[in-house]
Amino acid sequence: MIDWFGSAVGSALTAALLLGISCGVLGTFVVARRMALTGDMLSHAVLPGVVAGLVWSTTRTPLVVLGCAVVAGWLGSVVMQVILRTTRLKPDAALALVLSVFFAVGIAMVSRYQPSGVQAFLFGQVAAIDGGDLKLLVWVTVVVLLLVPWGFRVLRLVSFDPAFARLLGFPVRWVEAGFFLMLTVVIVIAMQAVGVVLVSAMLVTPAAGARFWSRSLSGMVWVSCVLAVLGGMVGVWISSVRTGLPTGPLMALAVTVCFVVSAWFGPEGGWLQRRLRVLRERRRIAGEDVLKRMWHAEQAGGDAGGVSVRVMKDLKAREWVGEGGLTEAGKRHARGLVRAHRLWETYLTERAAFKPDHVHDEAERAEHWIDDEQKRDLAEKLGFPEKDPHGSPIPPEEGTGGAE
Amino acid sequence: MNVPALETHELSVSYRGKPVLHGVDIEVPPGTLTGIMGPNGAGKSTLLKAVMGVIQPDSGWVKLLGKPLGEVLGRIGYVPQRESVDWDFPVTVFDVALMGTYAGLGWFGRPGKAERARAMEALEQTGMVDLATRKIGELSGGQQQRTFIARALAQKAEIYLMDEPFAGVDAATERAIIGLLGKLRDEGRTVLVVHHDLQSAPRYFERLLLLNLRVVAHGTVEEVFQPEILEKTYGGKLTLLSDVARRVARGSGGGLP
Numbered sequence: 180m181i182d183w184f185g186s187a188v189g190s191a192l193t194a195a196l197l198l199g200i201s202c203g204v205l206g207t208f209v210v211a212r213r214m215a216l217t218g219d220m221l222s223h224a225v226l227p228g229v230v231a232g233l234v235w236s237t238t239r240t241p242l243v244v245l246g247c248a249v250v251a252g253w254l255g256s257v258v259m260q261v262i263l264r265t266t267r268l269k270p271d272a273a274l275a276l277v278l279s280v281f282f283a284v285g286i287a288m289v290s291r292y293q294p295s296g297v298q299a300f301l302f303g304q305v306a307a308i309d310g311g312d313l314k315l316l317v318w319v320t321v322v323v324l325l326l327v328p329w330g331f332r333v334l335r336l337v338s339f340d341p342a343f344a345r346l347l348g349f350p351v352r353w354v355e356a357g358f359f360l361m362l363t364v365v366i367v368i369a370m371q372a373v374g375v376v377l378v379s380a381m382l383v384t385p386a387a388g389a390r391f392w393s394r395s396l397s398g399m400v401w402v403s404c405v406l407a408v409l410g411g412m413v414g415v416w417i418s419s420v421r422t423g424l425p426t427g428p429l430m431a432l433a434v435t436v437c438f439v440v441s442a443w444f445g446p447e448g449g450w451l452q453r454r455l456r457v458l459r460e461r462r463r464i465a466g467e468d469v470l471k472r473m474w475h476a477e478q479a480g481g482d483a484g485g486v487s488v489r490v491m492k493d494l495k496a497r498e499w500v501g502e503g504g505l506t507e508a509g510k511r512h513a514r515g516l517v518r519a520h521r522l523w524e525t526y527l528t529e530r531a532a533f534k535p536d537h538v539h540d541e542a543e544r545a546e547h548w549i550d551d552e553q554k555r556d557l558a559e560k561l562g563f564p565e566k567d568p569h570g571s572p573i574p575p576e577e578g579t580g581g582a583e
Numbered sequence: 584m585n586v587p588a589l590e591t592h593e594l595s596v597s598y599r600g601k602p603v604l605h606g607v608d609i610e611v612p613p614g615t616l617t618g619i620m621g622p623n624g625a626g627k628s629t630l631l632k633a634v635m636g637v638i639q640p641d642s643g644w645v646k647l648l649g650k651p652l653g654e655v656l657g658r659i660g661y662v663p664q665r666e667s668v669d670w671d672f673p674v675t676v677f678d679v680a681l682m683g684t685y686a687g688l689g690w691f692g693r694p695g696k697a698e699r700a701r702a703m704e705a706l707e708q709t710g711m712v713d714l715a716t717r718k719i720g721e722l723s724g725g726q727q728q729r730t731f732i733a734r735a736l737a738q739k740a741e742i743y744l745m746d747e748p749f750a751g752v753d754a755a756t757e758r759a760i761i762g763l764l765g766k767l768r769d770e771g772r773t774v775l776v777v778h779h780d781l782q783s784a785p786r787y788f789e790r791l792l793l794l795n796l797r798v799v800a801h802g803t804v805e806e807v808f809q810p811e812i813l814e815k816t817y818g819g820k821l822t823l824l825s826d827v828a829r830r831v832a833r834g835s836g837g838g839l840p
């Protein structure tokens with residue numbers, strides 16, 4: 180234990196682990212609330228406070244530095260609110276304004292006072308995180324881990340619909356203040372590991388990747404913790420064990436790799452899943468087109484022509500086609516398609532001023548995408564037509580009689 | 584003595600010195616279904632926000648169920664305007680419906696069986712059970728509105744404020760929603776609905792509040808739904824009033840003369 184914390188790599192890895200958890204949890208809320216720029220503003224706005232803290236406390240007591248930084252971050256938020264309330268500036272412009280002014284003041288203070296230890300805050304230096312910092316980080320992580328799951332429901336409600344939260348009697352202002360306080364603290368600590376510019380990477384990237392794995396906010400919190408911890412620790416490991424390159428950029432890059440992998444393979448709208456869905460829909464449409472052809476042929480007593488083995492297998496798997504030709508389910512589905520096709524043709528000619536000889540191709544595409552509810556809505560809007568613009572009968576809604 | 588469900592007294596609201604509502608003075612009797620109507624920018628949403636305490640009025644006060652808002656929190660329900668919701672927020676339909684039950688839970692209580700049942704029942708009433716696990720961003724306009732109506736139903740509030748629940752909704756859903764609102768009214772709840780369509784208004788509501796920067800008329804449909812009153816509401820003859828008011832506000836604020 181002692182050895183672990185004592186060794187530079189050990190304490191750096193521990194810091195990455197704890198930071199990953201805090202950044203993962205809070206970052207999820209930051210992303211869900213579209214506050215990524217606010218996070219960036221905070222990380223820059225705290226700089227004057229950090230410098231003041233370092234100058235004031237020459238022994239670099241973590242709590243003093245943190246306290247001063249939080250005050251500066253809070254000031255930045257207040258100035259931002261005042262700008263929004265009294266001018267016509269939009270939030271993005273106000274953020275940029277506060278960010279640059281506060282950061283400029285901070286940099287000016289750095290060159291005036293030259294406090295020791297400020298390099299870590301500017302460029303990040305996990306090795307500079309010592310025992311005192313680690314202890315503080317442990318406490319912060321514990322608070323985040325206790326407070327957020329406990330108040331998760333309320334924090335989500337306040338984030339999603341503050342007006343409703345207020346109506347239910349929740350103290351929206353206090354919840355928001357608490358969230359901002361925690362966010363500022365985590366940002367100040369993360370700064371020491373990755374530097375002022377890359378804080379956003381630790382805060383935003385894991386949570387953005389988590390969107391590809393989970394549809395609920397609670398699921399996102401878990402995934403984003405895992406991604407942040409994984410990326411952070413891998414970054415530290417590559418930097419200190421393998422290459423000796425600076426840690427901050429490597430952590431940011433490792434987290435970004437996690438994001439890219441998520442965007443490819445995540446089941447919630449990842450590239451692979453979207454690709455598979457397109458292929459699946461194409462197969463369905465090809466099958467439905469053949470089904471319709473077979474149905475028309477059966478109605479007319481003619482021949483449906485050749486059908487590829489693969490499509491036929493598909494149709495059988497869906498139980499639209501059996502041994503003796505179309506099944507009942509197959510016929511019903513085919514009638515549904517024809518109904519959609521002819522309703523859509525009628526709608527386009529009657530309501531959208533298409534020429535009757537121009538609507539077939541449109542309807543050929545649309546018929547695969549009109550669900551039962553929309554068919555009902557279309558029929559109602561059109562006054563329950565019985566013939567399409569070409570005079571062909573529109574099959575009635577199933578279950579209302581007259582179909583068989 | 585019948586306490587009005589909603590009472591405002593000389594309520595005036597402005598955004599950054601630009602006056603939006605002047606001296607709104609209304610009393611809405613409990614157990615009624617009221618349509619709030621007026622042209623775009625008339626201040627309908629603003630009135631609801633002032634009632635909910637989202638914006639501070641310049642002057643005047645609001646009482647709900649005879650008390651200031653702070654004493655009746657949890658008993659007031661609200662369906663937001665579609666544009667004001669972040670549809671990308673990662674919550675499911677069921678999550679939203681469940682939020683309606685939070686009032687009784689306090690800070691750290693977890694929704695239990697009873698709350699889940701209530702949310703599910705509300706989703707049933709709005710025909711959204713099959714979509715309960717969908718993300719709200721993946722819904723059609725009508726389904727999105729039904730989700731928030733379900734949250735309102737789950738809340739079992741005494742007063743409901745709804746901002747354009749019929750915007751972007753198909754005909755069948757609109758009928759279903761108005762049916763649900765009628766039921767809420769029959770249970771003795773008070774419902775105020777911002778509405779746009781003049782044609783359906785007299786069928787849907789028993790009372791109307793016609794608004795255009797001030798109250799043009801307020802009363803039962805028979806009293807209010809008159810051609811000359813509607814002309815006054817929608818006729819756009821009120822630009823002078825707002826112009827002058829803006830100049831007065833600037834003058835007293837030390838700005839332009």
Ligand SMILES: Nc1ncnc2c1ncn2[C@@H]1O[C@H](COP(=O)(O)OP(=O)(O)O)[C@@H](O)[C@H]1O
Pocket residue numbers: 598599603621622623624625626627628629630
């Ligand atoms: N947040 C805001 N800041 C400044 N002006 C606003 C804001 N919200 C609404 N307004 C203005 O107040 C007026 C009334 O708006 P609103 O109450 O939304 O009208 P309605 O809902 O009747 O269409 C409009 O002119 C609108 O431009």
Ligand SMILES: [Mg+2]
Pocket residue numbers: 627628629664746
């Ligand atoms: Mg509005």
